[in-house]
Amino acid sequence: MCHPGKAGSNSVGLLMPERKLLHILRGYCCPVCAPNQYRGMAVSMRGPRAENQDNYLLVQPGGQAEWLVNEQLESRRITGWGNQWWRLLVADGMGGHRNGREVSEALVQLALEIRPVWEVSVLRQTLNHLHQQLLARFGQQHDQHSPGATLVWVDVHVSGLVMLAHVGDSRLYQWREGRQAWRQVTHDHTWQEFAWRVDAEAGSPLPQEKGLAQAMGYGSYGVLANTDGARFPAFSPQLHLELAEEMLPHARAHADVTRLSLPPGDALLLSTDGLWATPGRDVPSLPSLNELDSSASLDTLAEDALAAGGRDNTTVVLLRPYAS
Known part of the structure; x- marks a missing residue:
């Protein structure tokens, strides 16, 4: 994860000499405005860590994709993506394990080659296949410090259908417009x-x-x-x-691969644990959706988590309607 500061979607982060003690790289705030009812934004901050082991993927209808390579913003258009799907993904390399940045980056790059599916069983097969590819690359000599990455994977069809897959302790939250509140959708794998x-x-x-x-x-x-x-x-x-x-x-609401609906006015927020794993709390302090109306506001959300004592990389991806 990177840290305080902001760069446009076509620029790279800069080291900030005035923040040398934390060796901070400016966060990437990447607005993506597609010709439909949603807007996607992402921010990734290094925080006090030596490197950003988080990554994210944001793909809009039409196939324009953004993610991080070596902590720098990368983008390209995915051929054959079509105009019906968004993809939002966050990945967090496990702290204290080898190659945290590399494994989360490899996971995102593999996800770039996968097209959306309609069946939860097929999506599970996809994750298992990606897992095997990562094992083959990073886990040949498995021990307690072997690499691994958490994952929240969300594909959103323009009809409001949401395909969700979840591994680890990164989280998905859904803004319920009717209740004017966020709810936690995923449940940490503990x-x-x-x-x-x-x-x-x-x-x-x-x-x-x-x-x-x-x-x-x-x-x-x-x-x-x-x-x-x-x-x-x-x-x-x-x-x-x-x-x-x-x-x-009793456990069916905790399914790891499932379908959801995104009614008009609702929004989705994906985050790594840097947003919520701060001293004395395990639930993030999320503002109302009306307050998350720009890349700058998403940047502030991540900065506030770090200011509250966060000691990890922090990455947030938001999909919201243009008008809440």
Whole structure:
């Protein structure tokens, strides 16, 4: 993630001498105005880290795409994308692991070659295939410091259909215009989350219950159940991605790959954990959608998270209607 400062969608970030102690690279604020009812924006800030291990992808109808390469803004038009879909994606290389920036960047570049699909089962297959490609590149000698990246992947059809896939602890929030409030859509992949899916009464603390339990290019670790119903913690080099129809009734709203709807006036906000993992809280302080009306306001949102004590890269991608 980069940090305070801003660059237009056709310019690159600059090192700021006055912020040398944090070695900050100016965030990228990338407005994308497509000829439809939505507007897409993104900001990525390095913060106090030595490098930005976050990445994002923003593709508008027509195929114009923006993402980061070596922490610099990159863009091109995707041939054959069509005029019906947006794609919004955030990825966060795991802290304390090797090649965090490289694995999140590789994930985004692989996503550039994937076209939107209508079926959740096909989208899950796509993620599993991308995971295998990342494993082949980064995970041949797997250990506790092997690379991995979180992911929130959202494809939005102009009809309002949303295809969502989620791995790790990056998040998706939806602005509900009717309620004038944000709601958290995704649920962080932690020990406690996986235990609760297997047993709704599971309430005893688990080791590292707040720790990340799954990442692209790494694998999954958590409480699982075998065919006899026995619960046990286990690591798997595969992803643990569930569709709603495969889950117990109490957990179906926590499906990892699913469909949503985006009614008129609603908006979507994707973020890495730098936005919300600040001291004393695990929920971001999100302003109303009316206040997120420009690239500058999105930049301010990320800066405020860092000012509140954030110690990580911070990336936010927003898709909002032109008029809320």
